[in-house]
Amino acid sequence: MAGPDPEPTEKVGLSSPMVPRIRKVLEPMPRLRATVVHGFGRGSKLLGFPTANMEVRWEKEGEKESLKPEEQAMLEFARDCEPGIYFAWAQVANGPDRGIYKTAMSVGWNPTFTDVKAKTIEPWILHDYETDFYGSELRLMICGFVRPEAKFDKFEDLIVAIREDGDFCKEALDEPSFADFKADSFFAAGEGKL
Ligand code: ADP
Ligand code: RBF
Numbered sequence: 001m002a003g004p005d006p007e008p009t010e011k012v013g014l015s016s017p018m019v020p021r022i023r024k025v026l027e028p029m030p031r032l033r034a035t036v037v038h039g040f041g042r043g044s045k046l047l048g049f050p051t052a053n054m055e056v057r058w059e060k061e062g063e064k065e066s067l068k069p070e071e072q073a074m075l076e077f078a079r080d081c082e083p084g085i086y087f088a089w090a091q092v093a094n095g096p097d098r099g100i101y102k103t104a105m106s107v108g109w110n111p112t113f114t115d116v117k118a119k120t121i122e123p124w125i126l127h128d129y130e131t132d133f134y135g136s137e138l139r140l141m142i143c144g145f146v147r148p149e150a151k152f153d154k155f156e157d158l159i160v161a162i163r164e165d166g167d168f169c170k171e172a173l174d175e176p177s178f179a180d181f182k183a184d185s186f187f188a189a190g191e192g193k194l
């Protein structure tokens with residue numbers, strides 16, 4: 001005898017065509033410096049977009065005075081900022097390629113996956129680097145907010161959304177009010193390849 005129909009699977013995810021985006025300027029624009037650390041290793045391998053995960057010293061939250069000023073700033077930004085996608089300028093300040101490049105950055109818990117237990121800050125720099133730069137210092141000037149992070153039902157939809165975020169961020173950073181920040185003195189001098 002046939003049993004009752006199974007419950008329909010709950011649809012909680014998003015499909016990429018439904019992703020609305022905005023350009024919400026951040027004032028003041030956060031200027032962050034942090035070491036690039038290892039993430040879950042799936043940015044490039046599974047999705048095709050490398051993201052440079054920035055170190056957040058969560059273990060020192062109760063004793064912030066023991067941290068360097070830039071580590072405190074990073075911790076405060078990570079704790080207080082709205083999870084989502086941001087457009088930014090980024091520079092690997094002590095690597096062989098010190099160019100200042102357009103960036104699409106993800107902040108949050110990657111709700112499409114279930115293994116992320118701490119809020120992560122992971123910029124996808126819109127540039128082809130010749131080598132990895134784990135352990136280097138990354139400088140970020142965050143210009144604006146684009147959209148909240150979303151839980152996608154299918155990896156393919158997340159991939160489409162990330163690609164569209166990249167295009168959206170690239171265009172936003174061409175706007176003169178954001179483009180000028182590429183020349184900010186916050187970035188290390190000697191831009192370009194060494
Ligand atoms: P992980 O999970 O360890 O962050 P990813 O697959 O996301 O691994 O790869 C990220 C690493 O790839 C970065 O830490 C950096 O060293 C390197 N990388 C190379 N090109 C880029 C880029 N354009 N944007 C961000 N990271 C890049
Ligand atoms: N993960 C999500 O779960 N939902 C998102 O909406 C989402 N948007 C992203 C947008 C951009 C521009 C980038 C670079 C990443 C985004 N991610 C998102 C994070 C992605 O899941 C993560 O980079 C990989 O899982 C590797 O850590």
Ligand code: MG
Pocket residue numbers: 039040041043050051052053122
């Ligand atoms: Mg990553």
